[in-house]
Amino acid sequence: MxxxxxxxxxxxxxxxxxxxxxxxxxxxxxxxxxxxxxxxxxxxxxxxxxxxxxxxxxxxxxxxxxxxxxxxxxxxxxxxxxxxxxxxxxxxxxxxxxxxxxxxxxxxxxxxxELSPRNVLKRVLKLYADNGWSPVVAPEMEFYLTKRSSDPDFPLVAPVGRSGRPESGRQSFSIDATNEFDPLFEDVYDWCEAQGLDLDTLIHEDGPAQMEINFRHGNALSLADQITVFKRTMREAALKHDVSATFMAKPITDEPGSAMHIHQSVLDVATGKNIFANEDGSKSERFLHFIGGLQKYIPKVLPMFAPNVNSFRRFLPDTSAPVNVEWGEENRTVGLRVPPSSAEATRVENRLPGADANPYLALAASLLCGYLGMIEKVAPSTPVQGRAYERRNLRLPITIEDALAQMEDCQVLQEYLGRKFVQGYVAVKRAEHENYKRVISSWEREFLLLSV
CATH class of the missing domain: 3.10.20.70 (Glutamine synthetase, N-terminal domain)
Incomplete structure (x- = not known):
């Protein structure tokens, strides 16, 4: 061999x-x-x-x-x-x-x-392996195609498609709007096939020229690698066709943000069965504890889902992104959605990570929260029926400063992810935020320059 x-x-x-x-x-x-x-x-x-x-x-x-x-x-x-x-x-x-x-x-x-994101994910996967479990994930990547621009002061706008016109209005799930960029996506699929990336469906999302690529479910480390490669591939294909592709969480004012939704389930290695479902097809205690762990610890790991100041713009009111850790079945207004499925495909979808998150760290954080819930047997809240956007009980930090403070103070994260990693990650994100605060924005120039 x-x-x-x-x-x-x-x-x-x-x-x-x-x-x-x-x-x-x-x-x-x-x-x-x-x-x-x-x-x-x-x-x-x-x-x-x-x-x-x-x-x-x-x-x-x-x-x-x-x-x-x-x-x-x-x-x-x-x-x-x-x-x-x-x-x-x-x-x-x-x-x-x-x-x-x-x-x-x-x-x-x-x-x-310890500071390596790939090693952080491996560290979390070992926790599962030591218990005879194997997590299965299926990421969904949202992104925008935009007109190329060399001036960061200019707002991003939708690119011109095959029709010669930029997209206008909301074109959710539109086949024709997706086909506007057929030549680009033909290259993307050809390149991804050559690379062995396990792509599934292509969807037009809510925003103008906002798309979503879904990956087939599989091994978390392999899929983190694939997302890393895919993001670069998507940008290269866009450049070839004289447009830009961005995975910013909130690239365009008043348009929906871009997420990296993560579907998660866990298999028993010995039997190959999904531990989220009982023999009669009902949801298992471990499934409920997994959700309980997500609810308890996501506020502590939020910077690994929302790593930039721009990430939190996606969480503003009326942006269609949940800012809570509520859960519910077939409910897109909660942070933790349980899609309809067969018993063997029982899973929970974490809708909080942004497309700008490091895939190794987003997967590691989400899986760690669920793992801790199963180990600690954390009971979840009552599932939500109806709209959850305005719920206040299980809301999340709404600024990166607050989120970093919660991450830094969590001793459990230091134990499981490593003190060096937590300290280093928080320091890097604080340094980036200090850099951001030194930049004078166009809003300040527009409204303060001649008014105050």
Whole structure:
């Protein structure tokens, strides 16, 4: 049987790959790494990167020195990045035969780097494995296509489609509105097939040129990798067709935000059965406890679902996004929806994560909340009948400052996700928010410039 290194070499040579993009995900979800000739990549068996790349903000800045040196070696040492042979993806838009290989990160002793988002998800999945469970997830990714713009002061607008006209009004589930961008999506599906991404359906969402791609249910780590690749693929296809694709949570004023809904269930490894359903098809105690855990801990992990100041604009009133951890069956006004299904497909849909969330961290956070609920046997609230948008009892923090404070103060998260990760993640997001507060907005110029 071939070793992982031999499997990796075999796959690259079969595809006649000449260049390899060696990548890791930072806390924001940006791919960081190196591009290497295939021969050099195989000879070295991976790469080394400074640990500090995991504490970069979305603007490329770093956290304050006191946090930086509390979490990292003062010598600014490298971490070892090891390729995962199960995470090889072609780069179909590259001029040369190129593959992207996602890496795991360890220190010089072989210990997983605590700040790595992929390691955080692996850490949560091990909790399930240790109990004989295997979580199953099915993400849904919403995003906007927009007209290309080089000036960030100009609002984003819908692009021109095949008809020669931009979309107007709400075109939810419209086939014709989706077909406006057929050439683009033909490339997306061709590229995703070449990459082995497990896409399911394409849907037109509520906003102008707002789309949704659904993934088939499967392994959480594999799907986090696939979402990382898909977001980049979608952007590349959009650029080829002279438009932009954005996964911002709230890119356009007065239009719906973009979410990353996560459907979740859990299998018993020994039997292969869904532990959310009893033999008679009714909902199990573990299912209810899973929901109870989501309700109890989501307020603590919210920054992993809503990582940016823009993320919280999606939660403003009358934006069609739930700002609560209520639950209910077939109810889209709650944060935790139970879709109608057969007993073996019993699941809960977490509707709170934004499309801008790091997929490794969003999946890790959601699965951890459910796991804690099952371990602690947390009873959920009464399911909601009817509209839940205005409910106040189980509402969430509405600013990123409040959400980060709750995350920082939660000792349970430090125990299960690691003190370094929680401290580092909060520090990165606070640094980004401090950067944001220094920017004078167009609203301030419009309404204050000549009025106060």
């Amino acid at each position: 071939n070793t992982p290194a031999e499997q990796l070499e075999q796959r690259l040579k079969q595809q006649k790959i000449t260049e390899v993009e060696c990548v890791v995900s930072d806390l924001t979800g940006i791919a960081r790494g190196k591009i290497s000739p295939t021969n050099k990549f195989l000879a070295e068996g991976g790469m080394r990167l400074p640990e500090s790349v995991l504490l970069q903000t979305v603007t490329g800045d770093f956290v304050d020195d006191d946090v930086y040196y509390a979490l990292l070696d003062e010598a600014d040492i490298d971490m070892v990045c090891r390729p995962d042979p199960d995470a090889i993806f072609l780069v179909p838009w590259a001029l040369e035969p190129t593959a992207m290989v996602i890496h795991d990160t360890v220190d010089k002793y072989g210990n997983p780097i």
